[in-house]
Amino acid sequence: MTLSAIPDRVRVRAPGKINLFLEVGAVQPDGYHDVASVYQAVSLFEDLVATPADDFTVRVVGEDGLPVPGVPTDDRNLALRAARLVAREVGYLGGVHLDIRKAVPVAGGMGGGSADAAAALVACDALWGAGLTSPALQELAARLGADVPFALLGGSAVGTGRGDRLSPALARARFDWVVVSDDGGLPTPGVYTELDRLRARNRPDIAPEPTVPDVDPVVLQALRSGSPELLAGALRNDLQDAACALRPDLSATIAAGVAAGAVAALVSGSGPTVALLAADVEAARRLEHDLSAAGRRARHVYGPVTGAKVVTR
Template sequence: MVTALRSPVSVSVRAAAKINLHLGVGAVRADGFHPLDTVYQAIGLYDDVTMTAHHHTGIVLETADYIDPADIPSASENIAIRALDLVRAHSGRDGHERLDLIKSIPVAGGMAGGSADAAATLLAYDRLHGCGLSDEVLLELAAELGSDVPFSLVGGTARGRGRGELVQPLDDQGTWWWVAVPSRLGLSTPDVYRHFDRLFPHALAEPAEPADLLSALASGEPLRLARTLHNDLQGPAIDLRPDLGILIERGEREGALRGLVSGSGPTCIFLCDSLDGAHAVVAGLRGAGHDVVLIANGPVAGAHFLELP
């Protein structure tokens, strides 16, 4: 008698891109890190990770047409695999898992796509194997992987301090419309921070608090929020890539309330007054020769489970 093998169990998790509404950067510390005071927002651009028990560990990749698969780190260097190794070691389990990764978050664009994949992997592993890890443990593991990974678990709008990994959710009842313009030419985050150090050798030990922005978020008024958007890394990023400054100026001429470099760049984001306003900015930027221009709303949920078909 032949016994049919059971189909492998799979778990799918969706995680969102992040943008920084405020990114305050302090002077570099002796350990090489910069203290941050930032306000994150998760927006409606997503990566999906499906994890399946398998006979070997690996990644199967599918990308949106505006993402070059060659830009995705190989399995040996991918943060999702590092997340898998970390949570497996924590759980004390043996075995292997395959990750089917569908990427729509721009790569190396300051939008934490890798961090989203890592957060999704932690959550998927916990569900797939019934580990029952607490939120606190998941956040601790996330912080070991990178500054943006804890926020990718939390989502919504949140304040990040320390290196960005100490996350405090914020009450944000607004609906904000964003246009994002990724760049096919990357921009090294360490290079941007080093340039910040050169440009601001007397930076404060601790960055200023985003009090005005927090008040603007509570108001729900797009114009008020636009006036308080801030990024200490924008100047260094534009100094290294002047085309980003030109792009921001163009987006604002096309009707955006405010343009901003996302994190360390090179993606630029534009706050708009409405969905219709966002469509008008998209049309203007595409007319100016930018072929990849994306619309997303925020805030959206952090990493969360999807039902498999």
């Protein structure tokens, strides 16, 4: 491809996610855990614009347009790594500049960094006219992290293995959530380490069964039926106790959400974002209003939504 054939810019939006179900197996010899998860992509989006450049650079701002603390802009940035990966894969010798506007909480358990990486994969493929197939993009995504393939896929899906082996799950209806975030992130490796510590201390009470993690079929039934009440009874996150041990205030947030009318509440992924399931749209709006009035950073979102996609060129 010649430089003159490259479009001026490509814009991609990619969603954050909520783990509706997360069963974590025992730690493996390589230090990782097998999981069984049900993801739902929700309407909290990362916005990425890719433009041609001589090198690989990235700029990250929040919804207010200000720089986001704690997000690297060097080669530790997952979106930048994704761009370099596409360039190597297709033999592209130029570079790209990525402008990212973040809405998903940083280190919040909602997959914001993974959404950035998925957006970069799609944007660079479109910018350079590479024509990579969906399976090829999924394979690249799996190299970058366990949550990146789902950020590409979107919707609702079951994830097994490290969470990157995906099977779409049928969701017939919209589910309304209120997510409550704060400025203090929780690093995922630290939460898994705390889970292992708690399990070792409390064996055999909360030690994992010596089986491969599996998804409760009631979760999938709830998604098919569109029933928030049925889903509420099936929500599960094995990382929640560990996240609350590291951040005891999360338990108070969960209690406040239920007291304000949520039909169920759980920590999203490794936290510290708390996801509150609402009975319907109006209930979610009331919940968002009441928690915001009480000084919490609450936001109404819904799912499922589509995965990373080009929105303008």
